Amino acid sequence: MEFGLFQQQSTSLVMTQELSQAIRLLQYSAADLTEYLQEQALENPLLDVQEQPDDKVVKEEFLDVHTYPVYEPSGREERMSPLDYAVIDRRSLNDHLLDQLTELRLSHTTKKVITYFIYSLREDGYFSRPFEEVCQEAKLTVEQGAELLEILQRFEPAGVGARSLQECLLLQLERLPQRQPLAEKIVGLYMEEFARRKWKEVALALDVTLYEIQQVNDLIQTLDPRPGLQFSAEPIPFVTPEIKIFREQDRLHVQLNDELIPTVRLNTHYERLLLSSKDQTASTYAKEKVQQVHWLIRSIQQRQQTIIKVGEAIAKHQVDYFLHNGVLKPLTLRQIADEIGVHESTVSRATTNKYAETPRGVIELKALFSSAVKAGNGDSTSSQSIKEHMKQLIAKENKQKPLSDAKIVAELKAREGITVSRRAIAKYRDELGIPSSSKRKRFE
Numbered sequence: 001m002e003f004g005l006f007q008q009q010s011t012s013l014v015m016t017q018e019l020s021q022a023i024r025l026l027q028y029s030a031a032d033l034t035e036y037l038q039e040q041a042l043e044n045p046l047l048d049v050q051e052q053p054d055d056k057v058v059k060e061e062f063l064d065v066h067t068y069p070v071y072e073p074s075g076r077e078e079r080m081s082p083l084d085y086a087v088i089d090r091r092s093l094n095d096h097l098l099d100q101l102t103e104l105r106l107s108h109t110t111k112k113v114i115t116y117f118i119y120s121l122r123e124d125g126y127f128s129r130p131f132e133e134v135c136q137e138a139k140l141t142v143e144q145g146a147e148l149l150e151i152l153q154r155f156e157p158a159g160v161g162a163r164s165l166q167e168c169l170l171l172q173l174e175r176l177p178q179r180q181p182l183a184e185k186i187v188g189l190y191m192e193e194f195a196r197r198k199w200k201e202v203a204l205a206l207d208v209t210l211y212e213i214q215q216v217n218d219l220i221q222t223l224d225p226r227p228g229l230q231f232s233a234e235p236i237p238f239v240t241p242e243i244k245i246f247r248e249q250d251r252l253h254v255q256l257n258d259e260l261i262p263t264v265r266l267n268t269h270y271e272r273l274l275l276s277s278k279d280q281t282a283s284t285y286a287k288e289k290v291q292q293v294h295w296l297i298r299s300i301q302q303r304q305q306t307i308i309k310v311g312e313a314i315a316k317h318q319v320d321y322f323l324h325n326g327v328l329k330p331l332t333l334r335q336i337a338d339e340i341g342v343h344e345s346t347v348s349r350a351t352t353n354k355y356a357e358t359p360r361g362v363i364e365l366k367a368l369f370s371s372a373v374k375a376g377n378g379d380s381t382s383s384q385s386i387k388e389h390m391k392q393l394i395a396k397e398n399k400q401k402p403l404s405d406a407k408i409v410a411e412l413k414a415r416e417g418i419t420v421s422r423r424a425i426a427k428y429r430d431e432l433g434i435p436s437s438s439k440r441k442r443f444e
Contacts, residue, residue, distance in 0.1 A: 022299040026306060027349040030242050030260040033303075037262055040296065046274075046289040047296070048265040093125065093160070093231040094118055100155045113138055113148050117161065125160040125228025126168070159227040166191045172223045182208065183216045197439065210443035241357035243311040243365075245322060252319055254312040256304060257357075264300060266293045309340045310350045314368050321368075322359050327385040328370040387428050389416055394434060399442035405429065 025033060034051075041049040097118045101111060116138050122128045135145035152161040158175040162168035169187050173180060186194050190202045199213045224230070244255045274286030313336045320326035333351075337344040351365035370382035393411055397403045403411065405425045412418040429436070 018295045018299065021295055022302050023349065025299045025303045026346065027352060029353040030240060032353075033300075034260075034262055037264060037296075040292075044289050044292055046267045046270050046286070047293050048263075048267045050263040050265070091231065093121065093123060093228045096231045097121075097152070097155055097160065104151070106151070110148060110151075113140065113145075114152050117145075117149060117152050121161065121228065123228055124226035125157070126162055126164075126226075131163050157224070157227040157230060159224060165225060168225065168227065169220065169223055172227075180216070180219060182206070182212060183219050186213075186216055187220070199443075214443045239355050239362055241355045241362055242307060243354075243356045245311065245315050245356050245358040247323060247359055252315055252322060254308065254315045256308045256311075258304060261300065261304070264293070264297055266290065266297075306340075306342065306346065306350050307354060310336060310347055311356060311365065313339050314351075314365060318368055325360070327388050328368065328382050330371065330382040331369050332371070333369060383428065386412065386418060386420060386424075387432055389418070390425065390428060390434075391432065394440070397440075399440065402437040402440040404437045 025036070028036060037047075037049045041047045098115065101114055101118070104111075106114075117127075117134065120127055120129070120134045127134060131145065131149070132142055135142050138145065140148075149161060153171055155161070158172045159168040160171075162171060166187060170184060173184050173187065185206065186202060190205065193202050194213075194217075199210055203210050203213050240257075240260055242257055242260060244253070244257060246253050246255075271286060271290055274282050274289075277283055277286075314331070315322065317329055317331050317335075321328050333344045333347045337347045340347075348366075351369075354365045355362050356365055356368075370384040389412060390408060393403060393408055405422045408425050409420060409422050412420060434440075
């Protein structure tokens, strides 16, 4: 071992400020990117951000329409404005209940207590803490509080002011135009057994048929377990597609919706003022801020270019899905990354929280990927394709003898040549929101 100076060549990845910014901008949604640009404009006086640009920052070559041949001609679908779906009334549940309270002729003290009850409710319409505790805070006995609570529980929506799910359902059942004594009795006396689907025990105890129990179950499914949420004050989040995948004549088109991104410009007026200053500190500051603006513009351009490349690569693979209502083909992030010459993580960032307006509705780009499953003949099929086959099988099953997961496995093997495990079927069923065979069984 000896000490000395030696030269050695090596390669390493250095995360520059510009690269870090490009990665951050790519993973942002259009809304997040707009907010980020506005924040940057507050910190950099040389950065101009305009919400409704006249000129495009992103180069025109990034905005070209890319096409792929298809087989069925169709007219281009009209773009829908988010305002078409806007809900103007953002009033909270509290506001809605207080309005009803003001219309009643009640004493000041009674209204004061009911107001306190209203402000003790969660957003879903239930009490946020034990009712006994609420009564104690209002300096009432539980019996006194219960009498006043009956007034609140007559308000709309039905079920509001409930102390439990059981009470919430009973309040709604009592409001039905035609009372259902059996349903009220089951919810009032056998709620736990009924929820656990111990229907035979309930039917035996009440001396009714399983078919009648089934009818009660169908009725309860129409009730709202969280009635207050229909008056939620939270605004409905709208998703604005960043790309459009549409059909026109005999071709599938992919286009970037660049209007979502504000125009970013360098404020040349401030730049000249600062650079011409005799103050060396001001001049250095100006050069630094000018560099930041150039980095930002290049990062936006790179972001837009990457998204359109990813979008067109996905559309190329999923033509049958978009044009012929087929199922998604097996497609992975790595496949797209290899095709457009980027890292797999880049594709992941470019598809997360990015949406496309397509002939089959607004879809997150990441949802257009589907894992591959080996079929019996050695070919691959997508998990989405298996789900479609599952839904078809379950839709046609005998409801008195629904298909078990094991039976679905056997049917897929026999009919489609698809080999898949029972565990995978259970997973796909959960993802589709389809209950197990025991819960799908009908007594009719």
